[in-house]
Amino acid sequence: MNTKLLCFRTAVALTSLTSAVLLSSTAQAFTLTGENTLALSGRARFDLSTGVLDFRFDPGGTYNTPTGTASVTTSSSGRFESLINQFATLQDIRLNNTATNVWEYQLPPLDNFITVGSVAVRLSTFKLVREPGNNWIASMNGVFQDTDLPAIGEFDPLQDTNNGTAGFTNVAANSTGSSYAFDVEEVPTPALLPGLVGLGVAALRRKDEESAEENA
Numbered sequence: 001m002n003t004k005l006l007c008f009r010t011a012v013a014l015t016s017l018t019s020a021v022l023l024s025s026t027a028q029a030f031t032l033t034g035e036n037t038l039a040l041s042g043r044a045r046f047d048l049s050t051g052v053l054d055f056r057f058d059p060g061g062t063y064n065t066p067t068g069t070a071s072v073t074t075s076s077s078g079r080f081e082s083l084i085n086q087f088a089t090l091q092d093i094r095l096n097n098t099a100t101n102v103w104e105y106q107l108p109p110l111d112n113f114i115t116v117g118s119v120a121v122r123l124s125t126f127k128l129v130r131e132p133g134n135n136w137i138a139s140m141n142g143v144f145q146d147t148d149l150p151a152i153g154e155f156d157p158l159q160d161t162n163n164g165t166a167g168f169t170n171v172a173a174n175s176t177g178s179s180y181a182f183d184v185e186e187v188p189t190p191a192l193l194p195g196l197v198g199l200g201v202a203a204l205r206r207k208d209e210e211s212a213e214e215n216a
Helices: 003-030 078-083 189-215
Strands: 036-047 052-055 069-074 087-091 096-099 102-104 108-117 121-132 135-144 149-158 180-185
Touching: 003 069, 036 078, 036 108, 052 069, 078 149, 121 149, 135 180
Parallel strands: none
Antiparallel strands: 036 052, 036 069, 036 180, 069 087, 087 108, 096 102, 102 121, 108 121, 121 135, 135 149, 149 180
């Protein structure tokens, strides 16, 4: 068997496999699959003047504290199902206005951004966007500290109204803020990649062996 040919074919296979995995990860970053998802629900408000995303502490409905709480909802799946109906703790974060209608977390990774039971999420990026119609949406990336697997998430508060005591950007003392859904998904791709690469190499070797036998 030609060694150079095997090396070239192996390199091509690994490149193709890696590209497929990266594309899959990119797609997952924009569309959550629902597998191994930690689903949270709570209330929060965003101060446009300071950039502070303030999660409300419940029970009690308290703002202006370093942390807030959220309920783990029945939309949680996989290994997070056992946490349903428990309270998760979230750390308030400060976002910088980086473009028109865009605010981003630009500090070092934040350990224990979300904690519930033995599960903890380290925050790396958080990007909040105000869309037409005064709707808000945010995406985040980080790591599940208990498994070292990537965490991707979507934070979705209700439409901002600023009426009465409600509204995502209403930070009056008596404001209830906005309810939100916060889904964070664990992505197993990096843990599976070495095994997938090994399978690809093994398959190439088997095919070459079969071809050699046929040509013998």
